[in-house]
Amino acid sequence: MPLSMYQAAIPPLLRGLANLSAILDKALLNAESRHFDAAVLLQARLAPDMFPLIRQVQIVTDTAKGCGARLAGVEIPSYPDTETGFDELQQRIARTVLFLQGLQAAQFDGSEARDIVMKFPNQTLNFTGQDYLQYFVLPNFYFHLTTAYDILRHNGVPLGKGDYLGGGG
Template sequence: MRRRAETVTSLYEAAIPPVRRALVNLGAILDKAAAHFQAEGVAEADWLGARLAPDMFSLIRQVQSASDAARFLASRLSGGTAPSMADEEKSVAELRDRIDRTIAYLDSLAPAAIDGREAEPVVVTLPKAEIRFTGASYLRDFGLPNFFFHIVTAYGILRHRGAPIGKLDYLGPLDMVRFE
């Protein structure tokens, strides 16, 4: 018996599940890295403060930025207001709590809050520019790429510092289908 291929049919499905999944995976990656660095005797502040280049954000700031990007993506698409989170985390436990609070916010949004808003205006205000999108173009051209930039940069920092993580850690558990 052949199983029909799943299709993404809504703005919500294209936005929230992949962002949620990546945050869950980021939490698991942080946990795995923390266990490794603790076993190696590396101070938490040393690896949480690591960065790929001097002019890039630290690991802590990358995790905070991923959280921000996820919350702003969801609020911009739903037309709501993202919960505020102060950038005060200094430990893995605090970063995990922030990730969990971000996931809880995503879980609080019903598909109906986002679906059907593909053509609604989304305005992103940056320090030197204001960018106007539709909901669909925002998700495709800015929201998801910006979010995943911070996720993959956090992953890259941890790999660079020697954490024993790989592509499957980044991807997380896969929902594979067997076709006959």
């Protein structure tokens, strides 16, 4: 049986979100054990022109919920981007997981050919559902997930490849 769009999208997104949640937990525990305010990490970035950790997490969740909604043909949940702490980021991740888990595989049937249009201030991107998933969602999702991991690793959080890949990877 060929891989369905649901199978190609939702399980990897859920796994990445679970791994991100675990990585954030590990960062918080590490800050506590090193006796510094974990909030400092939320504004950490790899380079001056890159987004800080808090925005990286927001983009990971935005990418995941946008993917699920667009491919399932439902409205994208709106989050206000007002998180200021680790607990609020964890709540955002949890909301995204619940949203994705609520989608049914049948909603994705035929989505590989669905027209996906994304409007940005300076451009409009047009995809088929399959191209959207393969060439926009997954690279964007993993870029921001990796950047969040890298920000924390760069700031001394003892993370390894196993933390990024999660259980069984």
